[in-house]
Amino acid sequence: MRFLDAGETHGKCLIGILEGFPANVKINIENINRLLELRQRGYGRGKRMEIEKDRAIILSGVRNSYTTGAPITIMIENKDYVNWQQYMDPISCDTEVKKVTIPRPGHADLPGCLKYGFDDARPVLERASARETAMRVAIGALCEELLRVFEIKLYNHVIEIGGVRIRKEYSFDDIGLFEKAQDSELFCIDREVENDMKKVIETAKKAGDSVGGVAEVICKNVPFGLGSHVHWDRKLDGLIAQAVMSIQSVKGVEIGMGFEAARRFGSEVHDEIFFDEQKGFYRKTNNAGGIEGGISNGMDIVIRAAFKPIPTLYKPLRSVDLQDLKEKEAAVERSDTCAVPAGSVVMRAAVAYVLANSLIERLSGDSLDVMVDNYKRLYKE
Numbered sequence: 001m002r003f004l005d006a007g008e009t010h011g012k013c014l015i016g017i018l019e020g021f022p023a024n025v026k027i028n029i030e031n032i033n034r035l036l037e038l039r040q041r042g043y044g045r046g047k048r049m050e051i052e053k054d055r056a057i058i059l060s061g062v063r064n065s066y067t068t069g070a071p072i073t074i075m076i077e078n079k080d081y082v083n084w085q086q087y088m089d090p091i092s093c094d095t096e097v098k099k100v101t102i103p104r105p106g107h108a109d110l111p112g113c114l115k116y117g118f119d120d121a122r123p124v125l126e127r128a129s130a131r132e133t134a135m136r137v138a139i140g141a142l143c144e145e146l147l148r149v150f151e152i153k154l155y156n157h158v159i160e161i162g163g164v165r166i167r168k169e170y171s172f173d174d175i176g177l178f179e180k181a182q183d184s185e186l187f188c189i190d191r192e193v194e195n196d197m198k199k200v201i202e203t204a205k206k207a208g209d210s211v212g213g214v215a216e217v218i219c220k221n222v223p224f225g226l227g228s229h230v231h232w233d234r235k236l237d238g239l240i241a242q243a244v245m246s247i248q249s250v251k252g253v254e255i256g257m258g259f260e261a262a263r264r265f266g267s268e269v270h271d272e273i274f275f276d277e278q279k280g281f282y283r284k285t286n287n288a289g290g291i292e293g294g295i296s297n298g299m300d301i302v303i304r305a306a307f308k309p310i311p312t313l314y315k316p317l318r319s320v321d322l323q324d325l326k327e328k329e330a331a332v333e334r335s336d337t338c339a340v341p342a343g344s345v346v347m348r349a350a351v352a353y354v355l356a357n358s359l360i361e362r363l364s365g366d367s368l369d370v371m372v373d374n375y376k377r378l379y380k381e
């Protein structure tokens with residue numbers, strides 16, 4: 001598969017085209033809209049989320065709720081466009097009014113202007129904005145529709161915000177815990193700690209500051225054999241890392257034990273191999289996070305990402321005006337204070353896309369029936 005998404009944060013809409021998705025997969029549009037709604041939630045979001053009500057409008061590639069194998073086009077409307085058309089209309093608009101000439105440290109403003117030769121960061125931030133992640137979530141949700149047929153399920157939750165970390169020890173088998181986390185304001189399994197996380201966000205907001213954090217995605221029931229050890233660009237861990245790292249504000253990606261493995265002895269890290277007539281090969285631990293040698297090993301795939309704090313600060317950092325090269329306070333745009341919960345949903349979508357793509361490759365699927373047959377042959381016989 002491949003997908004392309006387009007659209008500016010204050011433009012008319014977002015468009016995504018997903019090509020190579022197999023035919024005959026039943027799509028429940030409500031599942032897609034539910035993930036879109038989850039992405040909009042999360043304590044610490046700004047005023048924009050009060051304007052938008054993201055809904056996926058499918059324009060092609062699906063007929064009577066079944067995919068046809070043709071490219072799937074999705075549109076998500078930007079409700080804020082009515083307030084921006086005079087500054088964003090593709091053919092004729094006022095480009096003098098919404099100029100951003102003092103780049104925000106940490107955003108794409110300065111490198112974007114330098115690279116594209118602009119003295120106004122408006123065209124840069126319009127596309128760099130994480131508004132675009134709404135489409136990535138719609139695409140990922142579509143991929144989850146395929147993964148669900150093979151009982152592969154993904155869960156996202158937040159484990160740390162601004163240095164406040166969940167205290168709870170949890171098992172990846174406790175699915176109820178992760179499902180319940182979706183009902184909380186920060187997608188957190190530890191309600192007590194969640195209050196402390198909210199306090200950190202409040203403190204940042206009052207100070208005109210921002211906070212980041214860490215989110216985790218757990219993928220259950222992933223069959224062995226996705227990805228490959230043979231080429232660098234087919235390694236599942238590499239593909240996941242790229243997809244997750246490309247999310248706005250992600251600065252670190254871990255799989256399984258991640259960075260902690262670098263501090264331990266091999267005997268404390270590697271998951272010993274056992275065999276049982278019923279279960280086949282199995283492990284008692286999953287420090288590898290479900291991937292060895294770039295190939296899924298049949299255990300849960302566990303990914304964590306570190307999100308840096310939001311770059312727009314209401315109490316701005318120092319910057320330099322692109323017009324007169326004088327030191328000034330960075331520009332302030334309407335902004336979130338913390339986007340880690342939303343980021344966890346985007347992360348889940350990014351991983352869903354990679355897993356669906358690898359599954360299609362593995363089960364050589366132009367249509368779902370072929371994939372199901374191949375799945376049975378490989379995993380059930």
Ligand SMILES: Cc1cc2nc3c(=O)[nH]c(=O)nc-3n(C[C@H](O)[C@H](O)[C@H](O)COP(=O)(O)O)c2cc1C
Pocket residue numbers: 046106107108128129130133247248249250308310311312334335336337339342343346
């Ligand atoms: C869901 C989400 C919402 C975000 N909201 C904002 C925001 O309101 N203001 C802001 O300055 N950055 C926001 N960001 C982060 C910027 O988009 C991001 O820092 C910027 O595009 C630069 O990319 P980089 O952080 O990957 O270097 C958000 C990120 C995510 C994932």
Ligand SMILES: C=C(O[C@@H]1CC(C(=O)O)=C[C@@H](OP(=O)(O)O)[C@H]1O)C(=O)O
Pocket residue numbers: 009046047048049052128129130131132134248333334335336
């Ligand atoms: C629009 C979304 O997030 C936006 C991401 C974003 C940024 O700079 O990344 C800046 C803000 O944009 P605005 O100035 O329009 O409020 C966020 O609201 C969204 O997540 O759907």
